[in-house]
Amino acid sequence: MKLQRLRIEQFKQFRQPLELVNLEPGLNLFTGPNESGKSTIVRAIRAAFFERYRSSSVKELQPWGDGGASPCVELDFETGGSRYRLHKQFLQRKRCRLQVDALALENDDAEQRLCELLGFQLAQRGESKPEHWGIPGLLWIEQGGSHQIRDEVQHATDHLRTALQGSLGEVASTAGDDVLSRVREQRNELLTEKKGEPRGPYLDALRQRDELQAALQDTQQRLAQYREQVDRLGQVQAEIALDEAERPWEPFQRQRQEAQQQLDALQLAAEQLQRQREQLAPLDRQIALLQQQIDAHAQQQRALAQREQALGAALQAQELAAQRLEPARRRAQDARQAQLDAQALLERVRAQQWRASLRREQDAAAQRVRTLDTALAEAQAHGTELARLREELQRQALDAAQLKELRALEQRWRELELRREAAATQLRWHFNHAGAAPRLDGEPLEGKGGRLLLQPAVLELPGFGQVTVTPGGADLEKLAAQLADAMATLEALRRRLGVETLAEAEARHERQRVLAGRIETLQALLAQLAPRGVPALQAERDELQGRIAALEAQIAALPAADADANLPPLAQAEQSLKDAARQWEQAQAAAQQAQSALAQAQGAVEHAQREREALRLALESEEARQALERAQAERLALLRQREDLESLLRAKQADIEAARPELLKQDVLRLSRSAEVAYQQYQERRREREALQIRLDEAGAQGLEDALATQRAALERSQRHCGELQRRAQALDLLLNLLNEKRRALTQRLQAPLQKHLNRYLALLFPRARVELDETLMPGPLRREGNGSLDGEGGSFEQLSFGAREQMGLISRLAYADLLKEAGRPTLILLDDALVHSDAGRLAAMKRILFDAATRHQILVFSCHPEAWRDLGVAARSIEALRRGS
Secondary structure (H helix, E strand, C coil): CEEEEEEEECECCECCCEEECCCCCCEEEEECCCCCCHHHHHHHHHHHHHCCCCCCCCHHHCCCCCCCCCCEEEEEEEECCEEEEEEEECCCCCEEEEEECCEEEEHHHHHHHHHHHHCCCCCCCCCCCHHHCHHHHHHEECCCCCCCCHHHHHHHHHHHHHHHHHHCHHHCCCHHHHHHHHHHHHHHHHECCCCCCECHHHHHHHHHHHHHHHHHHHHHHHHHHHHHHHHHHHHHHHHHHHHHHHCCHHHHHHHHHHHHHHHHHHHHHHHHHHHHHCCHHHHHHHHHHHHHHHHHHHHHHHHHHHHHHHHHHHHHHHHHHHHHHHHHHHHHHHHHHHHHHHHHHHHHHHHHHHHHHHHHHHHHHHHHHHHHHHHHHHHHHHHHHHHHHHHHHHHHCCCHHHHHHHHHHHHHHHHHHHHHHHHCEEEEEECCCCCCCCEECCEECCCEEEEEECCCEEEEECCCEEEEECCCCHHHHHHHHHHHHHHHHHHHHHHHHCCCCHHHHHHHHHHHHHHHHHHHHHHHHHHHHCCCCHHHHHHHHHHHHHHHHHHHHHHHHCCCCCCCCCCCCHHHHHHHHHHHHHHHHHHHHHHHHHHHHHHHHHHHHHHHHHHHHHHHHHHCCHHHHHHHHHHHHHHHHHHHHHHHHHHHHHHHHHHHHHCCHHHHHHHHHHHHHHHHHHHHHHHHHHHHHHHHHHHHHHHHHHCHHHHHHHHHHHHHHHHHHHHHHHHHHHHHHHHHHHHHHHHHHHHHHHHHHHHHHHHHHHHHHCCCEEEEECCCCCEEEEEEEECCEECCCCCCHHHCCHHHHHHHHHHHHHHHHHHHHHCCCCCCEEEECCCCCCCHHHHHHHHHHHHHHCCCCCEEEEECCHHHHHHHCCCEEEHHHHHHHC
16 A cells, blocks of 8 residues: 555644645655644544544544534555545535545445455444554554554454465365354353353253252152151150040149148248247347346446546546646737737838839839820821821822723723734835925925825825825724724723823822832831820820829828838738737637636536436435336246247247258149140140141142152253253364364464564564464564573563563564565555664664565654654655645
8 A cells, every 4th residue: 555645634733734745655754843743644544544434523633722623634545556535524524535546435335445445443433442443553553652562463363364364375265263163152152161161051951950859859858758747647646645545634733732732731830930939029129128227227336436437537627727727818918919019010011111112103104104105296196197198098099990991991002003003004215316306195205204104195296197095995994993982982091090191090009009008007007006096095194194193192191201221021020920920829729728628627527526416316216226126027037938939939940840841842843844744745746736637638639759750750851951961062162172273273374474574574673583473463472592592581572671562563563564465455554753762773773674664565654853763764754844835
């Protein structure tokens, strides 16, 4: 394929038409800086072939900001002895036309012919994607994509296989592929593709076999249960007959009643015993009361002796308290006098310090008054200046919006003036003769000069006549009217603002800003001097003057200063007063304590005498003696009565314990539960008999024996079917493996032509290196040998360096192109900024490879590094020069 001409219009950055002509059949080098349009040209070629003409998803082809453009691409090329012209237009006026010699194809027919010719597909919907690009996607390298090849090869594999098969007549038939496809399809219906596990009908048959087997086992289990239930029903009926004959629960019920009667008798005896025990409590209480009376008499005897001792101790304490009272009273009087002396000294010290404090406060107030006078004078001056500046600011006021409007009108007027001058006619003259001078509208024109004509003028040429010059036409008149309106609006705004020029308005606005700043500064100073205002400052000053006078009056009212200059400090005087007060309080407390101790001692003596006399009289009376004797006699009688009752209770308790009532309770519970268990077992056997009869009736109605036979027959049929599917799956799997082995052998024969071309370029780039193709025709690991051993890089294509991947990707594409060339398929190679990561040595080798490949293919190289391609053997064509030429 030989591209001869390319024309693009309204395509991305090319708003105006750009045409590439006289393209060489071999190498073509196009250079230009970034964003000059190289990649746009490549995109135009791709769009001409890959994008559907009717697609609405290619708006990115329009020039930026021009939504109404219709991107257009036109190509002239030659292939297979035929000349082609492709015209494709997108978006607004959608069209596709392909001229093949004398045959013209339109729209979808034209696009389908291109797909068949070059080996690619069109997207059904939306923008074309790499998976649709086929052979051109492999040979046309996008910017930054030369190091990638795997996806491009996969997308072109089918087309490459077709070319390979066409180059080998003996394997051109596709019947083998059809057989392999049918065998694989039938095998994959029965087995999974990767693991070979059952699927589809085979898996369904296995599941059905397992279900039948499970159902058979379930029926067998149910039949066994049926037989077990028949046996159990006979056993249960025999047990029920025995229970109804013997009624084993009734003896247990009789025994329980007998045990309950014995237990009830013991409980009655225990209740009687408890009532007799309750008679002991009143006896114990009476004995305790009588004992308390006897103990109280003995206690009174001991208390009388104690009260005799207490009376003696109280008399001694009374005498000691009387001795301590008088010294304590004298110490209290001395401490009181010392306190009064300290109080008087403190008053003198406080009066002296208060006078000094008033003097200090008076001095501070006077100093504050002087400070306020200074601040008041400054604040009044600042206030006057602030009022003046505010008045000036009001006079200079110019709103920022008005200034902005004035600037816009001034700019509008200047633009119109410039446009009028540009549209006006310029008249220039230069006269050297001394004859009669020409006249313009009656004004003589002499020497050298010029004039801008804005309206019609008459040029008089003495001896020749006159020339009427009419400048600009309707546009000039329209500009003059617009200029007059703009000037009128501008003048009106100037008069409203009271300025002559924009500069004056700018100066007023600047003066306004300066005044505002000065006012803000004075306001801040005034706020510092008088935060609450000048009147508040004046009021504070007057208040301080009144305070000074009041302080002077207080000082004058104080007593005269003490002449004695040896007064102690205030803290010392206060401490002395505190010490004197504390000593007086302690002495006073000691005196009061002594007085209280004496009073308490006297009261204790009187109380001890009264208690001793009252207790003595009570103990020595006849009534007390008789009460003691009576209590002792009653106590002895009650003790004998309690002893007789306790003996009777012990005998009855022994009889009850001998009968073991706890065992009788257990017998009642045991016999009651035994009767219940025997009766419940009888009832459960009856319910079990009913349930067994129901289940047996149901199972007999289901025909388990017949169902078992039917299920066995179905299971045998299912097992035979599974065996048949298993043998079919194994046979298909074996046949597929055999066909794949044959296919791999055939693939190796098909790869030979491509391997030949790849080795040709590989020898120029990597001497003594080898690379093999895999089944997808993708280059495999690169091996380079040195001195008989592996040396240097190895591994998969993706493990090579970025630059090496670029180089291998390009030579692989050239090998594919050679293969397609031999198969009679059209080839065109586009390189958009390829090999930018190659060093100088590798780049030189790649240039040799490209020059060699250009003898068989047309190659279009686009690069932003013209200096790197000077030795390519072809003159570079500048994109920028082509744009200027267009």
